[in-house]
Amino acid sequence: MRALILAAIAASASAQVTFDDLKNPSKRPGDWLTYSGNYQAHRHSPLTAIHAGNVANLGIDWIYQAKIVEKFQSTPLVVDGVMYVTIPPSDAVALDAATGVKLWEYKRRLPPKIQTCCGQVNRGFAVLGDRLFMATIDAHVIALDRKTGRLLWDTEMADIKLGYSATHAPLVTKDSVIAGVAGGEYGVRGFLDAYDVETGKRRWRFNTVPGPGEFGNETWAGESWKTGGAPIWITGSYDPETNLTYWGTGNPGPDWNGEVRKGDNLFSCSVIALDASTGERKWHFQFTPHDMHDWDATQIMMLLDRPFRGANRKLLVTANRNGFYYVLDRVTGEYLHAKAYVKQDWAREIDDKGRPVRAPGKLPTPEGNRVYPQVAGGTNWNSPAYNPATGLFYVPAREGSSLYYFGEAKYTPGARFQGGYFNNERVMEDWHGAVRALNPETGALVWEHKLFIPPWAGLLSTAGGLIFSGTEDGYFKALDAKSGKELWHVNLGGRVIAGPISFAAGGKQRIAIAAGSGLFVFGLPGQTARQQ
Numbered sequence: 001m002r003a004l005i006l007a008a009i010a011a012s013a014s015a016q017v018t019f020d021d022l023k024n025p026s027k028r029p030g031d032w033l034t035y036s037g038n039y040q041a042h043r044h045s046p047l048t049a050i051h052a053g054n055v056a057n058l059g060i061d062w063i064y065q066a067k068i069v070e071k072f073q074s075t076p077l078v079v080d081g082v083m084y085v086t087i088p089p090s091d092a093v094a095l096d097a098a099t100g101v102k103l104w105e106y107k108r109r110l111p112p113k114i115q116t117c118c119g120q121v122n123r124g125f126a127v128l129g130d131r132l133f134m135a136t137i138d139a140h141v142i143a144l145d146r147k148t149g150r151l152l153w154d155t156e157m158a159d160i161k162l163g164y165s166a167t168h169a170p171l172v173t174k175d176s177v178i179a180g181v182a183g184g185e186y187g188v189r190g191f192l193d194a195y196d197v198e199t200g201k202r203r204w205r206f207n208t209v210p211g212p213g214e215f216g217n218e219t220w221a222g223e224s225w226k227t228g229g230a231p232i233w234i235t236g237s238y239d240p241e242t243n244l245t246y247w248g249t250g251n252p253g254p255d256w257n258g259e260v261r262k263g264d265n266l267f268s269c270s271v272i273a274l275d276a277s278t279g280e281r282k283w284h285f286q287f288t289p290h291d292m293h294d295w296d297a298t299q300i301m302m303l304l305d306r307p308f309r310g311a312n313r314k315l316l317v318t319a320n321r322n323g324f325y326y327v328l329d330r331v332t333g334e335y336l337h338a339k340a341y342v343k344q345d346w347a348r349e350i351d352d353k354g355r356p357v358r359a360p361g362k363l364p365t366p367e368g369n370r371v372y373p374q375v376a377g378g379t380n381w382n383s384p385a386y387n388p389a390t391g392l393f394y395v396p397a398r399e400g401s402s403l404y405y406f407g408e409a410k411y412t413p414g415a416r417f418q419g420g421y422f423n424n425e426r427v428m429e430d431w432h433g434a435v436r437a438l439n440p441e442t443g444a445l446v447w448e449h450k451l452f453i454p455p456w457a458g459l460l461s462t463a464g465g466l467i468f469s470g471t472e473d474g475y476f477k478a479l480d481a482k483s484g485k486e487l488w489h490v491n492l493g494g495r496v497i498a499g500p501i502s503f504a505a506g507g508k509q510r511i512a513i514a515a516g517s518g519l520f521v522f523g524l525p526g527q528t529a530r531q532q
């Protein structure tokens with residue numbers, strides 16, 4: 001066994017991951033090198049051995065039990081037969097991707113009191129060369145040696161005593177690791193940072209809440225920018241041709257009381273397009289100006305090159321928590337189109353500049369006001385997917401409303417700063433979910449697969465014509481990418497609230513998903529390399 005492990009480590013050490021690999025992941029189709037599978041955030045695998053005609057035979061190859069009670073939201077990376085998985089709160093393991101045999105583990109010592117809104121979660125690694133990068137729950141960025149799990153550098157991003165934390169998988173571009181901070185429910189002042197992959201030294205910082213003298217500071221009344229939130233908690237995307245990186249930002253602080261932060265509150269609930277080398281802002285687009293519903297724009301910003309109204313465009317598309325699907329020009333930031341993809345009643349329309357025209361009487365009130373979509377949004381952080389063959393955008397959708405309450409907002413460093421609250425239990429009668437396939441140009445619905453409960457799992461598209469999705473009640477499913485027809489399912493006995501991936505190891509295609517406290521890896525029985 002030890003010889004096998006050493007051989008696997010030696011094999012992985014020989015496989016360097018270069019910036020060119022990250023730009024062209026289809027050259028390494030058996031690997032999964034970034035959180036979203038490619039820089040364009042398509043979460044699509046080019047592997048075809050598992051397809052609509054044989055997916056019904058899919059079975060479990062191996063399981064890794066993480067023995068945790070925390071929510072397991074990690075997307076694994078796979079490099080040349082070795083899988084790297086972050087384990088909440090901020091631990092990690094390397095596993096032989098063909099067998100699940102553990103090669104090394106990393107355990108992080110954490111301070112006793114870390115404030116987080118929604119659990120001490122972690123969503124995954126970034127990789128470059130022989131290094132792995134993680135943003136840890138104590139708001140540090142760290143680098144690990146990919147061969148051994150040894151800590152190489154450890155840089156603090158922010159002070160946890162002020163309510164900062166970090167949960168998303170970083171993004172590596174060229175020689176920088178880009179990561180930001182969570183804490184939007186604690187009145188933090190958000191930012192996005194870039195660090196030297198070799199040393200961990202900070203290269204740049206972009207304040208997602210501008211201070212005095214910075215563009216947009218006037219969109220915050222008085223001193224409200226100091227506690228303005230706009231955190232970063234899902235991985236951005238990147239266009240190597242323009243060297244622009246795109247990140248969605250979270251809610252303004254406090255969440256539900258907007259009276260203490262009058263103005264549009266830039267750059268909360270926005271997408272920011274930054275020069276990846278300098279952190280300079282090229283453009284921004286705010287989906288929900290002066291948000292009062294906790295509708296963070298921390299959804300995946302997907303990049304598509306395709307026709308829009310007859311002309312080829314470089315697009316950025318995203319299904320936002322506020323219930324609308326958006327199409328932007330990703331070079332200029334020009335607003336092109338929006339369409340509701342779930343029931344919403346807070347906006348009459350989106351105007352021709354992309355600004356919502358609010359419906360009257362839909363803000364939070366002291367008595368509680370029922371508004372669609374629900375506080376978790378029409379979708380949330382869980383990944384959408386894109387299949388280049390069908391040309392469809394797939395989104396995990398959430399239907400339903402919440403009661404939104406306006407409340408007092410008094411800032412105390414390190415304490416919750418939300419200015420209200422919400423209630424779901426009294427208005428859940430029409431809650432449900434769906435996997436929806438949208439026309440990416442128009443946002444029009446092409447098909448849907450209904451789910452009993454709004455989903456927290458991300459989607460995976462494969463070139464075998466499949467969409468994989470998970471559910472709150474433990475199901476992991478394969479759908480036909482063209483029609484949405486369910487082709488296979490299994491119940492894994494735990495919440496599926498992570499993003500699936502596909503990779504090849506031991507000569508066969510596999511699918512991996514976290515569920516409950518386990519990581520489950522599936523393949524076809526008896527399949528060999530010849531069938532790939």
Ligand code: CA
Binds near residue numbers: 184185250251296
């Ligand atoms: Ca939030």
